[in-house]
Amino acid sequence: MVKNYKKWIMAVLAGGLSVTSLVACSSNGTPAASSKTPASTPSAEVSTVTPESKSELKTLQVWQKDDYNTYPVANYLEQKTGYKVHYDMLPQDKPQDKLNILIASGEPYDAITTFGSTDFKALYSDYAKKGALIDLGPLIDQFGPNIKAVIDPEALEAAKVDGKLYAIPTKSIPNVNTSLYIRQDWLEKVNMKSPTTLDELTAVLKAFKEKDPGGNGDQNIPLTVKGEVAFIDNIVGAFGMPNFWNNVNGKMTPRVLDPAYTDYVNYVTDLFKQGLLDKEYAANKDATSKEKFTSGKAGMILLNWSDVPTISDALTKNIPTAKAGFISALKGKDGKAGLAAFRGFDRLTFIPKASKHPEDAIKWINAKLEKETFLNMTIGEENKHYTLKDGTYTPIQPIFSEERAAANNFLTGSDDTNYPIYWQARVRKDMRLFEAWEFMNKKEPANTKVEDPLGFAPYLPEFSKNFQQLYTLAGDYTMKLVFGAEQLSGLDAFIAKFKSSGGEASYKEVNDWYATAKK
Known part of the structure; x- marks a missing residue:
């Protein structure tokens, strides 16, 4: 082994180690924080x-x-x-x-x-x-x-x-990180409640378009999304596909091979054709879609809960009477609902x-x-960096941010029972942040949080090598379908391309592992 290692070192120094660099797809979602309170609070004495x-x-x-x-x-x-x-x-x-x-x-x-x-x-x-x-x-x-x-x-x-x-x-x-964030004052103006199903979402977006509660005229945008997102969180969960790979009849299946894929594409395409989805969706940068929402032109946006304070401040600066919040996990026609959580x-x-x-x-x-x-x-000394009351850790500012904001970078393993509780002090730095996180991760029904089923898979060479290419391939094709540049009649040809580009090898490798993991 030492001999081989020395040969490898010389090869690396001569030509550089070649390891495929991939981007982790997720959702930096994460497991629901335990509600269990640590047994005791340790002394802060060092x-x-x-x-x-x-x-x-x-x-x-x-x-x-x-x-x-x-x-x-x-x-x-x-x-x-x-x-x-x-x-x-x-x-x-x-x-x-x-x-x-x-x-x-x-x-x-x-x-x-x-x-x-x-x-x-x-x-x-x-x-x-x-x-x-x-x-x-x-x-x-x-x-x-x-x-x-x-x-x-x-x-x-x-x-x-x-x-x-x-x-x-x-x-x-x-955590569940991303979902649909809606102008609640727009809902009040059109006399409607927050949508809970796909049908209700369509009806709300139609009301936003036709009744123009923001007074934007032809600049009115019911729903805006950044262009790199082909699979819109919360909507895609209502079709049973919250993660890129999901359990379909006992098999781990990527979205484009899921029978529900065509239903999702048809739904989002219909939103686009009706003018309910931003016509500039494909070209939107993240900052562009956020500007459309905070300027009052859009009634709904796909948003990460960590962005809520910034978005809220910008929105109320432009429109002091504006109110906004996340909607619940939407249900599809068969009752499916799901919000992707990282694992x-x-x-x-x-x-x-x-x-x-x-x-x-x-x-x-x-x-x-x-x-x-x-x-x-991780969170400092009691009554110096945080207070503890009824099992709740609340940061004391500004010292918490000054001395513990980067504490997570010192982690080399964690107390996996208690850290999710301690960690909540970080989102209590701004109660708007905490309320957004809490709504998506504590108040929503537990069964709507769907953790990435491959999160704890071992290193899988084919899957890892092909993941980014397949993710990009699926996203690009889905966007083209939504905008009419491709038609679903060509889906079989695309699936053949997807499989030959590593999809088939990844599917076999993932499911070979999954068959043993289920036992």
């Missing part, structure tokens, strides 16, 4: 351990605007764990290329934390298979009781490569073979997962 007695560690982190070494969390962790850590960052631009060089050259990092997206999962798997990473299983068994106790076992299993664990996963919080890894932390202190790296990661340490690391 116990100091003598750092001289422990190895100095060197880590590589994802990019952030602040220097990790001077950020308050770094100082807290040094005091609490006793480990002095020097933090380096990957560049913001093309981090994968830099990571390849550092791994191949044997830079002695004791821990490396990357994003958990498809492209980094591909790199991680490649490094593991080529012998560049340390098998963490034996180290965790000996030095990682907290790691084993608080990290979701399913996440640990999903992070394995060929049956061995080479990375500690930081699990994403599975998978936010981060992956691995230890390269070049590490000088692998045992200490695991001890450090384990120490960060002590209950008191983890809580303070």
Whole structure:
């Protein structure tokens, strides 16, 4: 293995490691936050351990605007764990290329934390298979009781490569992120309620067009969406296809191979033909669609809940009497409804073979997962950074943002039971933000939140290699159908192209895994 690894290093240094770079499709959706309140609130007192007695560690982190070494969390962790850590960052631009060089050259990092997206999962798997990473299983068994106790076992299993664990996963919080946001004052003007079905949505959009509650005349836009979105969240869920891959009769099936695909296309095409969907939809940038909504020209927009404060401020600045909010998950003709939620890894932390202190790296990661340490690391000290009342963590500003806004970048695994509760302090920084998140993730029926079924799939070479191409292919074709540049009579020919472009190989690989995962 060492011999092969050395050959690989020389090849990388000579010509660069070739790993397909993909974009993770999701929804950065995430699992519903647990309603379970942590048993007790730890003391904020920091116990100091003598750092001289422990190895100095060197880590590589994802990019952030602040220097990790001077950020308050770094100082807290040094005091609490006793480990002095020097933090380096990957560049913001093309981090994968830099990571390849550092791994191949044997830079002695004791821990490396990357994003958990498809492209980094591909790199991680490649490094593991080529012998560049340390098998963490034996180290965790000996030095990682907290790691084993608080990290979701399913996440640990999903992070394995060929049956061995080479990375500690930081699990994403599975939020629903995106849905349809409507002018509620427009609804009042046309004397209608917020739509709950596809038929009601069509009726509301028709009323917005015909009665022009915004007084826009021929500039009136019932629904605006940015052009890169071929599958409109919430609407596509009403056809049983909230995610790009969905369970259809026991098989994982991409949207364009789903029998419901033609029904979705026909519905959205009809909206466009009737003038209910922005006629400039294809050309819209994200900022363009938002400007149309905040200027008062559009009555509905596809929006991420994290944008609500900015959109709300801009809208009320232009129209002081305006009111807006998210609509519920729409039901289709057969009662289906679904909002896509992300599922998978936010981060992956691995230890390269070049590490000088692998045992200490695991001890450090384990120490960060002590209950008191983890809580303070992520949201700070009670009555200084946050208040706690009835199980609710509320940030104290501005110190929370100044000293814990980037705390998530220090995660190397998380307390998967309690972190979704602690994390909510972040969205309570602005109650409009919290209310938008809460509506989509807590108040909506639980069965309308549909997590990505492939979120915890292992690294699948064919799927990973082909995903971005297939996603783009399906999106481009769907847009052409909506605008009339293609006709559904040509769907069979497109499906043949989709399958030959990696769709068939991906389908087999995904379902071979899924058949074993269901057992």
